[in-house]
Amino acid sequence: MDPMIEGVLLTELKIIPGESGAVMHGLKVQEPSFKNFGEAYFSFISMGKIKGWKRHSKMTLNLIVPVGKIRFVLYDDRDNSRTKGSFNDFCIGPEIQYSRLTIPPGIWMAFQGIGNEKNLLLNIADIPHDPSEAEQLQIENSRIPNFKWQ
Amino acid sequence: MDPMIEGVLLTELKIIPGESGAVMHGLKVQEPSFKNFGEAYFSFISMGKIKGWKRHSKMTLNLIVPVGKIRFVLYDDRDNSRTKGSFNDFCIGPEIQYSRLTIPPGIWMAFQGIGNEKNLLLNIADIPHDPSEAEQLQIENSRIPNFKWQ
Numbered sequence: 001m002d003p004m005i006e007g008v009l010l011t012e013l014k015i016i017p018g019e020s021g022a023v024m025h026g027l028k029v030q031e032p033s034f035k036n037f038g039e040a041y042f043s044f045i046s047m048g049k050i051k052g053w054k055r056h057s058k059m060t061l062n063l064i065v066p067v068g069k070i071r072f073v074l075y076d077d078r079d080n081s082r083t084k085g086s087f088n089d090f091c092i093g094p095e096i097q098y099s100r101l102t103i104p105p106g107i108w109m110a111f112q113g114i115g116n117e118k119n120l121l122l123n124i125a126d127i128p129h130d131p132s133e134a135e136q137l138q139i140e141n142s143r144i145p146n147f148k149w150q
Numbered sequence: 151m152d153p154m155i156e157g158v159l160l161t162e163l164k165i166i167p168g169e170s171g172a173v174m175h176g177l178k179v180q181e182p183s184f185k186n187f188g189e190a191y192f193s194f195i196s197m198g199k200i201k202g203w204k205r206h207s208k209m210t211l212n213l214i215v216p217v218g219k220i221r222f223v224l225y226d227d228r229d230n231s232r233t234k235g236s237f238n239d240f241c242i243g244p245e246i247q248y249s250r251l252t253i254p255p256g257i258w259m260a261f262q263g264i265g266n267e268k269n270l271l272l273n274i275a276d277i278p279h280d281p282s283e284a285e286q287l288q289i290e291n292s293r294i295p296n297f298k299w300q
Contacts, residue, residue: 020201021194021263028189028278037187039178040274042216044171051170066192066270067217113171120216122272124190128178 002086005076009033009102013064015094024094026064027124033102035060038127044120045070045113052110053137053144060126061109063101068119069093072101075108075144087147093119108137108144152236155226159183159252163214165244174244176214177274183252185210188277194270195220195263202260203287203294210276211259213251218269219243222251225258225294237297243269258287258294 004010011033013025027034038059045051053075063072074088092099093115103109113119127133137143154160161183163175177184188209195201203225213222224238242249243265253259263269277283287293 020199021196021269022192024192024194026190026192026272029187030278034187037179037184040176040190040272042172042174042176044174046171049170066272067268118217118268119171120270122176122190122216128180 002088003083005074005086005088005107006081006083007104008074008088008107010090011100011102013098013100015098024066024098026122027062027100033062033100036126038125039129040122040124041129042120042122044118045111047113047116047119050110050112050139050149052139053108053141054110055108055135056105056133058105058127058133060105061103062124063103064122064124065092066094066120066122068113068115068117069096070119070121071112071114073110073147074103077108077144078106110139112149152238153233155224155236155238155257156231156233157254158224158238158257160240161250161252163248163250165248174216174248176272177212177250183212183250186276188275189279190272190274191279192270192272194268195261196269197263197266200260200262200289200299202289203258203291204260205258205285206255206283208255208277208283210255211253212274213253214272214274215242216244216270216272218263218265218267219246220269220271221262221264223260223297224253227258227294228256260289262299
């Protein structure tokens with residue numbers, strides 16, 4: 001894999017088992033991943049489907065997968081970045097790796113459902129949804145080098 | 151049902167369907183339910199199991215059920231409340247009623263898994279978890295009148 005893209009954080013989170021059901025950590029105000037609270041929303045992604053590419057100019061994303069398994073692919077084409085040209089690929093979910101993925105603005109991101117049943121993503125974003133600060137591209141495009149989705 | 155307990159809010163949330171999976175709203179900074187960001191965490195609750203009773207002296211809870219169905223039972227024994235002595239009972243989940251339940255401090259709360267598969271709760275709380283600001287009671291106790299769980 002390419003080096004970790006500058007500014008991206010992957011933070012292992014606790015799962016506290018319980019007889020009636022587990023408690024799973026998400027995000028705390030005192031953690032370095034937290035910048036500000038803008039909006040929290042969920043996205044479901046079906047097995048094999050891909051949402052993306054998307055790039056935010058202002059929003060920092062805090063992505064958590066409480067159910068299922070999701071592959072996140074990140075591409076850095078920021079001119080001022082040490083990791084310009086890098087791809088990162090993270091497969092996340094409570095059964096494989098329960099970690100929070102923090103993505104600063106300026107990085108292209110797409111994600112794919114890789115669990116057979118429900119795949120659920122929570123984004124705790126530092127600003128509320130605002131379409132004017134996000135760009136979108138088709139998965140196949142002339143700007144981002146081809147990524148081999150499985 | 152008893153009248154809505156003073157200070158409790160039930161806010162209908164949007165589900166935006168999509169071919170690859172729905173997007174579901176959670177909480178935005180500009181909504182009246184939002185006070186402050188302290189911590190976001192998940193709880194699973196198995197079918198028929200009950201977690202509670204619990205009462206927070208400082209925390210305001212914002213409860214969202216993205217998967218399954220959960221029954222929340224609230225009991226108000228605040229001396230200064232117009233609704234002292236009231237029970238409220240809410241069954242929430244994306245297939246039955248996709249709403250956010252906001253519970254101010256001082257109210258007893260318990261919840262039960264009522265969906266056959268996974269039942270998942272997200273709490274976006276205004277302060278981080280702090281055991282010193284929460285009291286707990288067994289479901290059967292001498293302080294809270296008996297509630298008929300099904």
